[in-house]
Amino acid sequence: MTEALTALKKRLADILALQQAGAVLGWDQQTYMPPGATEARARQLAVLGRLSHDMFVADEIGALIDKAGAELNGAGYESDDASLVRVAKRDYEQQRKLPSEFVEEMTRLTTLAYDVWARARANNDFKGFAPLLEQIMDLKRQEAAYRGGGAHPYDALIDTYEPGTKTADVAAMFADLRRELVPLVAAIRERLDRVDDAPLHQDFDPAKQRAFAEMVIQRFGFDFNRGRQDPTVHPFCTSFSRDDVRITTRFDPKWLNPALFGTLHETGHGLYEQGSGEALEGTVLSGGTSLGVHESQSRLWENIVGRSRGFWSCFYPQLQETFPAQLGNVSLDAFYRAINKVSPSFIRVEADEVTYNLHIMIRFEIETDLLAGKVKVADLPELWNTKYQEYLGITPPTDTLGVLQDVHWSSGLVGYFPTYSMGNLLSAQLYEKAVAAHPSIPDDMARGEFGLLLNWMRENIHQYGRKFEPKELIERATGEPMQARSYMKYLKAKYGEIYGV
């Protein structure tokens, strides 16, 4: 007697397949697609987006969700079926708020805008991108109005990335962080010369960078039978199923960090996707529950593992063997300090752990004001540079190194940035708990073993896919809500030692 549930699952599987096809087209667009294909790809993505949206918001789906709910007959809250109906209902109610033409227009515009942004960034031409950014912001305001709810139009947008989170929560989080971060940064700023990262700025053959990084992530547990890595402009992770997870990176032949730590970062996302419960595959429950939780996994493997002394005590000899001329005479300690150098810098994705959240605060402040109409697109470059001067003490020399650096706005991702900081907080909170459960984790890491850590994440986070909302999931895994304490403790211990503060 689960007719409606079966019918619902079949419908949702079709819709998911269209979305996954769209993800393949998006991956291709950012990796291998020839430039002349931009318009055709925009059309194709628009059609896929519109059809999957139309199929999902159909009245029939709503009726099936209700009937399927009635068929559950006391199946427990945590059961796959009850969870599927619950999550489908939430998604359905969210999606019903947006008209199909609106979704199609958003897809069309952002697909075009991606290309325009990439050229604008390459040519330091903010004015070339500005008209599209204005159109995107208009649509985002319209989207916030359609979605409704919240004291600030931004509430409705952030909720799509981090269900249950409000603008006020984010403002409070940054207030918490600021209180402890500002004195820490101030103390470190007086001792910036204690760390030299010159060894990281040498000639590093990209092919060797790639081979080393892929060796490492295989040790982490990234399954190349169910995933791969490709080069792109702006690194990302996408998945077309738990068995097809694509990470991307970019190689700088004169700087080790972007590809190396970029790969570890995207691998964190990839491990989450590959670890999504097998029984959830092909359903609305597959994948990650929110961007913040996703980011907790990427920051865990990039920073807490990948920038730790223990990790490098195991892997540094192999890196030295890979680049003997560049690193043969650089000690493990000097290397460890170099990769953890704190330095106010222009580019977010290359920022150190201590200043990183300041980059996010700037974007949060700008996009909330932009959305509220308090600032104009034309004024962004100046506003951006003013804030960088204020928070980081530096002024970007070009818009390419400033307001044009991030892909997000060109893709219509407004309200997305705060999830990066939430991810930082959660990475430390989850790691602390995993170590409490398995005290050998730090020693394992120094032997190149990551099984207990990955398994703890698999069991407490990955396997649940989208079953639980982020707040629920974090409380189940750690016994408390998201907090800044663990992260600040981690930062203070690590950077206190490195900088002697």
Add this chain to the structure above:
Amino acid sequence: MTEALTALKKRLADILALQQAGAVLGWDQQTYMPPGATEARARQLAVLGRLSHDMFVADEIGALIDKAGAELNGAGYESDDASLVRVAKRDYEQQRKLPSEFVEEMTRLTTLAYDVWARARANNDFKGFAPLLEQIMDLKRQEAAYRGGGAHPYDALIDTYEPGTKTADVAAMFADLRRELVPLVAAIRERLDRVDDAPLHQDFDPAKQRAFAEMVIQRFGFDFNRGRQDPTVHPFCTSFSRDDVRITTRFDPKWLNPALFGTLHETGHGLYEQGSGEALEGTVLSGGTSLGVHESQSRLWENIVGRSRGFWSCFYPQLQETFPAQLGNVSLDAFYRAINKVSPSFIRVEADEVTYNLHIMIRFEIETDLLAGKVKVADLPELWNTKYQEYLGITPPTDTLGVLQDVHWSSGLVGYFPTYSMGNLLSAQLYEKAVAAHPSIPDDMARGEFGLLLNWMRENIHQYGRKFEPKELIERATGEPMQARSYMKYLKAKYGEIYGV
């Protein structure tokens, strides 16, 4: 007053976008997809295939086609609108014959079978592939029954690749070819030692092979702004629009031919797709009109151009510069003879021009009998080897080099092979006509100029897309139906000179 026509175009554009998305997923599957993703990809392709089929065969589309036809109001037969309605009607009638569940099952099965075939070929394991081939043949018999028409079930299948062509036509074509080919092959067989192709079997760095071939195809006119080349197992060309044409090839580090001539071959297909009329983009009229005509373009650039003395008199010095150790002491004449060596061989895609059609004849004979139930799948390896002994005087030592070599059957492509021979015939017929219009073409080629030849193909073939059926198109372009005369004349002149027969 073209309401129905406008509505029809919009519907068909949506359907085309789904098909193009499917083509992207197919390309990805054969180039970069990780092996573990096979099942998920099969599901995704099945959904895309079913949805696009359902959308196309809907009663509403039939009604729109009829209404749009009434709105044409005397628009000429050659006009874009009249052609669109005519071609859509033919496609619609064809597609209506197949139930949606059937199409979905075919897509699911062949997507899985591709993977099984690739493994079976790698492991010389025909038995591993046989059960899937049996299921595919069952479905093809069912498809022939659904489509109906013709004296032989094979008629209905070949018609999907080469509209208007019957099994009897193909049998007659092979009879024509056989009459002249057999004496030619017999004469050459007595002088096989006159040509030595050892220079082609040396170490050739794949990266340099790729760079040289891509330089050549750029000179042909392949537009890398609207296309690209990637490595794969079995080379193919696919397109997601006229502005996104993907060719693929495979590199043998010890043999020059596969990648070099494979690239020129797929480029011929690619030039046809890139040359499809701009006004036809995004409609059912875009692309190539049939496989035979498509193959005429690939064989033109691969053989008539790419294996000509004139072409190499221009490009051979550059190839020698690319591989000085391997080819520095090999004369142009010796190289020209080497790349045109006639030799009975196992692998179709590596066969010379003279014996190539014998490979096709074998496949045509086997698949017609297989479809008619006259032979069993289990008996194929033996039957295959017997025919190779009979026609080519050789017996494949493994199934990998025999019955497992081709991708076609695993993809459900039955009735496809004869179009290769039709393409050979047409390549010579069209080239003869182009040279009659522009007598400087052979001399241009020897100067590395291909503009007049490409433009003649653009004007007489490419620009029309699917507007005209193949027979119609060939008669318009050459003033006569497809014939074997031009091809045999070409072969006799070329190989008569090389082998002195």
